[in-house]
Amino acid sequence: MRIDERIAAHHDSLTPQERRAAATLLEHLDDLATYRAAELADLAGVSRATMSRLFRSLGFEDFDEVREHLRGLRGTGEPRRVDGAPDVETLAAAEHASIVRALEHPRLPEVAGLLALAQRVLVVGWRNSYPVALHLRGQLAQARDDVRIAPVPGQTTGEELVGLGADDVIVVVAFRRRPAHLGAFLDAARATGASVVLIGDPSAVAHASRASVWVECPLQHTLAFDSYAAPMALVSLLADGVLATHRRRGPARVRAITETYERLGEVE
Template sequence: MNDPDGVVGLFQGVRLTPTQRRIAHSLVQHASAAAFLSAAEVAELARVSQPSVTRFAMALGYDGFPALRRRLRELAGNGTPVTPPESGNEAQRAVRGEMRHLDRLADQLADHTALSAAGALLAASRPLPVLGLRAAAPLAAYFAYFAAKVLPDVRVLDSGGSLLADRLEQARSAGATALLAVVLPRYPRESLDALRDARDAGLSTVVITDSPVSPAAEHADVALTAAVGTQLVFDLHTAPMALSMVVLQAICDAAPDGAQRRLEEFEQSVTRRQIFTS
């Protein structure tokens, strides 16, 4: 788990309620800013009540939020006030926020350990089921479209209910050994249930999610995180989409000969059928 700010370590071993997870997520995403905010401001940032922030701090073993804030300042490593809000309109600020998320993702990828482990697990799975429900469904389909060019059997699981359980069982019976799951806010309950079912069935689970304190990370053998933009009416998934392609690259790196052979076969096929104009 990559934790450049040291903040995630505060929550390890602590069972958090859904409300407390929202607070923890906000602290992870805005670590340097949170170190200089009041409990009321953190509550507004996480969209919870102020007493919830106080209870959260106490659940972590602190007397109250001021004590937790002092610890956050220690982790930040300096007492420099946070940078004032950016200028520009709402759309500009949202796009710049995505640029920061990509920068943070790039920093995380300096440590290749988790990514390499994920690539090895997923490359060995035949078939490879890819789970993505609700907001994550398009991202799962995007990953699977390209993965199908280098893997022989990629199965998108994008609908819930009893059909999802059926398709998980079918993939396992067909020989699947791992599952890639994309789980984004607001974390569909069915996605978490599917992760539990997959692990109970003996599948290794690789999860792309937005935060180390995401509830999906609890059910992952390998959790890979990329922040989600929250400045517009609906979330921006720029960094998770980039991460999905990085994961696919890791799969190719884990089995380079097979990936190259299948990619060449694909190119020959589309050329013969004149699928593309260039």
């Protein structure tokens, strides 16, 4: 149980002082782990002993165990400050390491080849993964024909699979926190006969066996919210690989798109 759920479950059995301490925990839940136990006790106006008793009443040995609990929640993608904001150099180094890991994945050339040679490409993503999927679709559409995105806002994904076959590729972007029906969708995608590329953070490895190609891409989560710098860099590398494969048609398509932009006055 999450710490807020534990507080709710044990609330009636807490002493008045422990309830006061619990209220302070709930007020500072978003940045709880950035405090020390003594600071939380001072904020609540209770003794350190009372705060320690509250932790034990909630099933935690001490505040260090509360921190580990919060790190576990952060590891599932839940926005939560755990260790405070890092300095810029530390954050930049972590971002750089994530991007390098993503771009060094050994199967990226294979994926780029599949995307370049497929008859049709369907890119799928939900929740936080949708912007990555949409960006991938937009970049691929510059380099090749017939690239679709799903789900279209307000629509479902089932109809997008009908008609796909062995000459097609389905790219599923599945970073945490993923929809519960992801497994069923991957099974249905494989059943079409199309090649299925699954791109996700390490927590998606449980679904890897359902895909033709599994591409692990780390998320950087030093801050409260996940950074998608590495996935976006991966998208750029894949699109570049597709454009390089289409040495003649790709540049001609880019020029045609640019001319259309100019005629319509859509971009500066």
